[in-house]
Amino acid sequence: GAVVSQHPSWVICKSGTSVKIECRSLDFQATTMFWYRQFPKQSLMLMATSNEGSKATYEQGVEKDKFLINHASLTLSTLTVTSAHPEDSSFYICSAREGVDQPQHFGDGTRLSIL
Amino acid sequence: RKEVEQDPGPFNVPEGATVAFNCTYSNSASQSFFWYRQDCRKEPKLLMSVYSSGNEDGRFTAQLNRASQYISLLIRDSKLSDSATYLCVVNRARSGGGADGLTFGKGTHLIIQP
Numbered sequence: 001g002a003v004v005s006q007h008p009s010w011v012i013c014k015s016g017t018s019v020k021i022e023c024r025s026l027d028f029q030a031t032t033m034f035w036y037r038q039f040p041k042q043s044l045m046l047m048a049t050s051n052e053g054s055k056a057t058y059e060q061g062v063e064k065d066k067f068l069i070n071h072a073s074l075t076l077s078t079l080t081v082t083s084a085h086p087e088d089s090s091f092y093i094c095s096a097r098e099g100v101d102q103p104q105h106f107g108d109g110t111r112l113s114i115l
Numbered sequence: 116r117k118e119v120e121q122d123p124g125p126f127n128v129p130e131g132a133t134v135a136f137n138c139t140y141s142n143s144a145s146q147s148f149f150w151y152r153q154d155c156r157k158e159p160k161l162l163m164s165v166y167s168s169g170n171e172d173g174r175f176t177a178q179l180n181r182a183s184q185y186i187s188l189l190i191r192d193s194k195l196s197d198s199a200t201y202l203c204v205v206n207r208a209r210s211g212g213g214a215d216g217l218t219f220g221k222g223t224h225l226i227i228q229p
Binding site: 034042059103109 | 119149156157158159160161164202216217218219220221222
């Protein structure tokens, strides 16, 4: 089946650091990639939708200047959490799909802990 | 009303039992429906898509009732390995080319007991 690789799996860093998370589709071309966030005992919440070669579309309440998304190729999207603070600590998961109305396939997720 | 609502459980059932999960969604224009499974501290994995005609995959059967905006999942002959959180997922309707993405329910926690 479709494989989506996310890296790193977990990050622990100091407050104020910027953290970059990569999401790669390994065996298909992902026209659209999505970034989600999941706080403990909460559902996954969509942060932004990214189409290759276009600017990302952010959900209401998600700061685009804080969560920088780049989708420069059909197999790679990156999320950079700039100047991360403890409240940004969460489980960040990307997903990718090949076409409209196709299922999304998820990466392994990144556990981000900001001290 | 939440976009996607599920009974959080937990459902504690004995191995071999049949268990059913329900889910309701609020956006009548939603177009695609899925059940995902999420193990503790892991990413969600697609279990099956849900079609209007109903569909079956081995021990799993999914049903969709668009009129009632209701989705169900039936697991027969449950196994210990079925213990997980089951997420009802709806692909939000797109309008004007705007953003789309999956809307997740909070999930129903299933525990299969030996």
